Amino acid sequence: VKRLIRDALTHPRVLPLAFPLTRGATPVFMLHRFADPASGGGAGHDPDALRANLAWLRRHRFSLLSLAELFDRLRSGEPVYKSVAFTVDDGFADFAQRGQPVFAEFDCPVTVFLATSFLDGHCWLWWNQVEYLVTATRQGGVMLDHGPDRWEYRWSDRAGRDAAILDITERLKRVPEADKRALIDRLGTALDVPLPATPPPDFTPMSWSEVRRCARAGVTFGPHTRTHPVLSRTGDVQAADEIAGSWRRVRDEAGNAALPVFCYPNGDDDSFGERDIRLVAEAGLTAAVSTNQGYATRRLFLAGRPLARFAVPRMPYIEEGTFFVQMAGGLERAKRALRRAVSPARRR
Numbered sequence: 001v002k003r004l005i006r007d008a009l010t011h012p013r014v015l016p017l018a019f020p021l022t023r024g025a026t027p028v029f030m031l032h033r034f035a036d037p038a039s040g041g042g043a044g045h046d047p048d049a050l051r052a053n054l055a056w057l058r059r060h061r062f063s064l065l066s067l068a069e070l071f072d073r074l075r076s077g078e079p080v081y082k083s084v085a086f087t088v089d090d091g092f093a094d095f096a097q098r099g100q101p102v103f104a105e106f107d108c109p110v111t112v113f114l115a116t117s118f119l120d121g122h123c124w125l126w127w128n129q130v131e132y133l134v135t136a137t138r139q140g141g142v143m144l145d146h147g148p149d150r151w152e153y154r155w156s157d158r159a160g161r162d163a164a165i166l167d168i169t170e171r172l173k174r175v176p177e178a179d180k181r182a183l184i185d186r187l188g189t190a191l192d193v194p195l196p197a198t199p200p201p202d203f204t205p206m207s208w209s210e211v212r213r214c215a216r217a218g219v220t221f222g223p224h225t226r227t228h229p230v231l232s233r234t235g236d237v238q239a240a241d242e243i244a245g246s247w248r249r250v251r252d253e254a255g256n257a258a259l260p261v262f263c264y265p266n267g268d269d270d271s272f273g274e275r276d277i278r279l280v281a282e283a284g285l286t287a288a289v290s291t292n293q294g295y296a297t298r299r300l301f302l303a304g305r306p307l308a309r310f311a312v313p314r315m316p317y318i319e320e321g322t323f324f325v326q327m328a329g330g331l332e333r334a335k336r337a338l339r340r341a342v343s344p345a346r347r348r
């Protein structure tokens with residue numbers, strides 16, 4: 001029955017009835033990687049699915065806003081209607097190779113948040129290192145201890161290995177930054193897999209010259225820390241350096257395409273706090289996005305709520321099924337309102 005209702009509601013003739021619900025609430029979509037179907041895929045979104053979704057937005061005459069323009073409109077109180085914005089986190093090479101050309105086809109603005117030491121070649125991203133180390137062993141196991149906790153894993157096939165990668169990654173998000181580094185080193189030692197100094201091809205960043213090429217095509221860039229730590233697990237000195245340092249690098253390298261909007265690594269409520277919001281504001285940044293789910297609204301930019309604009313929620317970009325058109329087309333907003341009405345205590 002649920003499926004029947006969904007099919008009816010997302011029917012091409014019915015869905016536009018939800019468009020009035022897009023008034024005043026704009027989804028800021030969040031993407032990460034772009035797959036390469038030509039060479040068997042790899043991690044990330046299918047460029048053809050993205051193309052179909054952007055074509056849908058153009059066909060239905062949506063406004064494809066840059067993050068800068070969206071935030072300006074919300075700040076000034078200019079109405080937003082049938083609007084969307086797109087963001088891409090981290091700065092992997094696949095954006096320049098496969099993502100940006102699709103956005104360009106539809107003249108669709110996009111903002112990319114860069115972990116700047118990753119682009120500088122000083123590090124690769126820590127969850128990629130976990131994946132690399134565990135994937136290098138077809139079968140095996142590992143025991144790690146952190147304080148009184150023992151993390152034990154054993155895998156004999158791909159599914160077991162993937163489950164171990166996911167669990168180790170989630171646990172590492174919850175430990176202090178220095179412990180996380182030490183645990184990743186110990187993981188490599190225990191598995192007897194050396195960690196290359198530079199990321200393997202699957203995990204490489206864009207180069208700064210690719211950043212500038214994308215900038216000439218209209219892409220804007222914001223800071224996403226230097227090394228992508230979970231900020232709430234870092235000390236004050238590191239947090240300040242990660243935030244201000246990444247903003248400085250983005251300005252130095254991207255010039256006029258640098259956008260003073262920050263993006264928190266991991267980005268849920270547990271991964272940044274008031275200290276980090278204060279550091280973001282002190283670094284001269286004017287807003288910030290989280291990974292909490294929700295729409296960008298005028299309420300976040302009201303003068304009486306100076307901190308709200310430093311935690312603007314976003315929407316996951318889900319290409320399967322009709323999720324995307326539901327989120328962009330207002331149906332998701334109706335569903336959320338309905339859920340709140342049925343269960344008022346539930347968090348928005």
Ligand SMILES: [Zn+2]
Pocket residue numbers: 089090224228264265266
């Ligand atoms: Zn990220």
